[in-house]
Amino acid sequence: MKRIVLVLGDQLTPTLSSLRAADRSNDVVLMAEVATETTYIRHHKKKIALVLAAMRHFAAELREAGWHVDYVTLRDPVNSGSLCGEVRRACARHGAAHVLATEPGEWRLMRDMAQWPSTTVLPDDRFVADRHGFATWAEKCTGMRMEHFYRLMRRKTGLLMEGNQPAGSRWNFDHDNRNPAPGPLGLPQPLRFEPDAITREVLEMVAACFPDHFGDLTPFWFAVTRAGAEAAFVHFLRHGLHDFGRYQDAMLSGHRFLCHSVVSAYLNLGLLDPLAMCRAVEIEWRAGRVPINSAEGFIRQVIGWREFVRGVYWWRGPDYAHSNELDAHRPLPAFYWSADTPMHCVRACVTQTREEAYAHHIQRLMVTGNFALLAGINPHALHEWYLAVYADAFEWVELPNTIGMSQFADGGLLASKPYVASGAYIHRMSDYCVACTYDVRAKEGPKACPFNLLYWHFIARHADQLRHNPRMVQMVRTWERFTPEKQARLTRDAGHFLASLG
Ligand SMILES: Cc1cc2nc3c(=O)[nH]c(=O)nc-3n(C[C@H](O)[C@H](O)[C@H](O)COP(=O)(O)OP(=O)(O)OC[C@H]3O[C@@H](n4cnc5c(N)ncnc54)[C@H](O)[C@@H]3O)c2cc1C
Numbered sequence: 493m494k495r496i497v498l499v500l501g502d503q504l505t506p507t508l509s510s511l512r513a514a515d516r517s518n519d520v521v522l523m524a525e526v527a528t529e530t531t532y533i534r535h536h537k538k539k540i541a542l543v544l545a546a547m548r549h550f551a552a553e554l555r556e557a558g559w560h561v562d563y564v565t566l567r568d569p570v571n572s573g574s575l576c577g578e579v580r581r582a583c584a585r586h587g588a589a590h591v592l593a594t595e596p597g598e599w600r601l602m603r604d605m606a607q608w609p610s611t612t613v614l615p616d617d618r619f620v621a622d623r624h625g626f627a628t629w630a631e632k633c634t635g636m637r638m639e640h641f642y643r644l645m646r647r648k649t650g651l652l653m654e655g656n657q658p659a660g661s662r663w664n665f666d667h668d669n670r671n672p673a674p675g676p677l678g679l680p681q682p683l684r685f686e687p688d689a690i691t692r693e694v695l696e697m698v699a700a701c702f703p704d705h706f707g708d709l710t711p712f713w714f715a716v717t718r719a720g721a722e723a724a725f726v727h728f729l730r731h732g733l734h735d736f737g738r739y740q741d742a743m744l745s746g747h748r749f750l751c752h753s754v755v756s757a758y759l760n761l762g763l764l765d766p767l768a769m770c771r772a773v774e775i776e777w778r779a780g781r782v783p784i785n786s787a788e789g790f791i792r793q794v795i796g797w798r799e800f801v802r803g804v805y806w807w808r809g810p811d812y813a814h815s816n817e818l819d820a821h822r823p824l825p826a827f828y829w830s831a832d833t834p835m836h837c838v839r840a841c842v843t844q845t846r847e848e849a850y851a852h853h854i855q856r857l858m859v860t861g862n863f864a865l866l867a868g869i870n871p872h873a874l875h876e877w878y879l880a881v882y883a884d885a886f887e888w889v890e891l892p893n894t895i896g897m898s899q900f901a902d903g904g905l906l907a908s909k910p911y912v913a914s915g916a917y918i919h920r921m922s923d924y925c926v927a928c929t930y931d932v933r934a935k936e937g938p939k940a941c942p943f944n945l946l947y948w949h950f951i952a953r954h955a956d957q958l959r960h961n962p963r964m965v966q967m968v969r970t971w972e973r974f975t976p977e978k979q980a981r982l983t984r985d986a987g988h989f990l991a992s993l994g
């Protein structure tokens with residue numbers, strides 16, 4: 493009996509579990525561009541174009557490999573607009589009675605699929621850790637931390653191991669990875685790709701169908717094939733990896749990518765294999781071409797953080813999205829969309845996000861995330877923003893990063909302390925403050941950097957919670973040592989600034 497093998501937009505992997513379980517000579521692969529997926533959140537135009545262009549190229553790759561692929565385009569007049577509707581129509585078209593699928597990357601679709609008749613949902617095994625195994629491990633942990641999980645993953649994969657010991661005698665080289673931005677000269681650029689005919693057609697369609705969505709559609713230079721993504725990664729190995737560790741936390745106005753790999757979108761679509769990437773990075777270190785702090789730093793992000801946040805996402809369930817332990821309710825300021833703010837750091841990060849659908853980790857965590865946390869922005873509104881604006885944003889990875897790591901909205905389940913910092917941190921790690929209307933050295937008054945004002949306002953607001961956190965108690969004590977007059981001035985200035993957000 494013929495089966496429909498559903499392949500989703502972020503499942504562009506030839507060894508996907510559903511394809512492995514299917515019969516190439518008999519089953520039909522269904523790929524469908526549907527309105528529910530392109531609009532359940534108002535995705536950045538570049539993100540929609542990337543996903544759809546990569547889907548169309550993957551369909552061609554599967555056809556070349558001998559699969560019968562039924563591809564439904566967004567503008568097909570009989571497109572039902574939903575995945576469920578397209579699966580039903582495909583079953584009728586091909587006389588299929590059963591559907592094979594690989595589990596999707598979010599609760600929304602997982603719950604939807606559970607209602608579909610005659611559907612087998614197979615595990616997504618494109619990760620190093622099994623999500624059920626993660627949940628079992630997490631339940632047993634007291635004080636669950638990424639670092640413990642990461643060591644398990646190092647042992648499991650053998651990456652950067654010498655027998656049972658970590659290579660270089662340390663698990664973590666983070667202390668070597670905090671250099672401020674270098675001068676822009678000599679920094680690499682990610683590999684850019686000219687859109688081919690298939691991609692140009694998608695770009696034209698996205699321009700016509702999503703004119704009101706956030707973000708610039710062009711120039712569009714992402715890779716949209718496995719070969720392109722692999723070339724982009726090899727380019728990073730040659731040109732970016734060496735200094736990846738050193739400048740991992742740095743930010744520079746004129747240089748949006750520094751030594752970052754810019755491969756997260758490719759990885760999350762399934763165009764790259766995380767383990768193969770990490771093995772390639774290890775080879776670079778063993779061959780003496782890159783230092784261990786860079787190799788370890790990169791591998792930790794991929795088999796550590798990436799796997800860890802996925803584990804947390806599935807373990808904590810759909811309600812995790814509504815965590816709000818710090819009771820933050822301020823609406824998202826309009827400048828998260830318009831970039832219209834005198835704060836140069838925020839303006840630079842939002843402008844870059846609008847143009848590239850990309851910002852690196854520290855820009856997300858310590859500029860837009862830090863500001864939102866300090867200002868008490870509602871974490872769910874911020875989650876919807878991050879999910880919309882980045883090309884690599886899929887809920888399983890974006891949500892725990894936003895709710896847990898960036899906003900401390902889960903009360904410290906994922907991060908051991910809130911990632912808050914005053915302007916001094918941004919000044920140390922970037923050149924943003926030089927061109928800012930505000931004065932990063934001013935702690936009070938109309939010219940004071942808003943991050944400075946809001947920092948103490950945050951500490952004061954949450955003093956009762958933070959005094960129980962060993963990594964924050966010192967800041968609470970410092971606030972309490974300020975004279976009542978100073979506390980009143982800081983509270984007043986921060987209050988004025990917050991009121992100006994509307
Ligand atoms: C608020 C917030 C939201 C985020 N949303 C996303 C998201 O939607 N999708 C996403 O892939 N990443 C997200 N991240 C993590 C991280 O910012 C991006 O993975 C990274 O910036 C992608 O750029 P890159 O490929 O150049 O990464 P590099 O700096 O070169 O790092 C290499 C790889 O490590 C992985 N990685 C690094 N940090 C993390 C992390 N914290 N969690 C998961 N994987 C990580 C990525 O796959 C990345 O490609 C978010 C971080 C924050 C603070």
Ligand code: SF4
Pocket residue numbers: 834835836837838914915916918919924925926928929930931932941942943
């Ligand atoms: S002075 Fe403050 S607001 Fe301006 S760029 Fe620096 S940190 Fe950002």
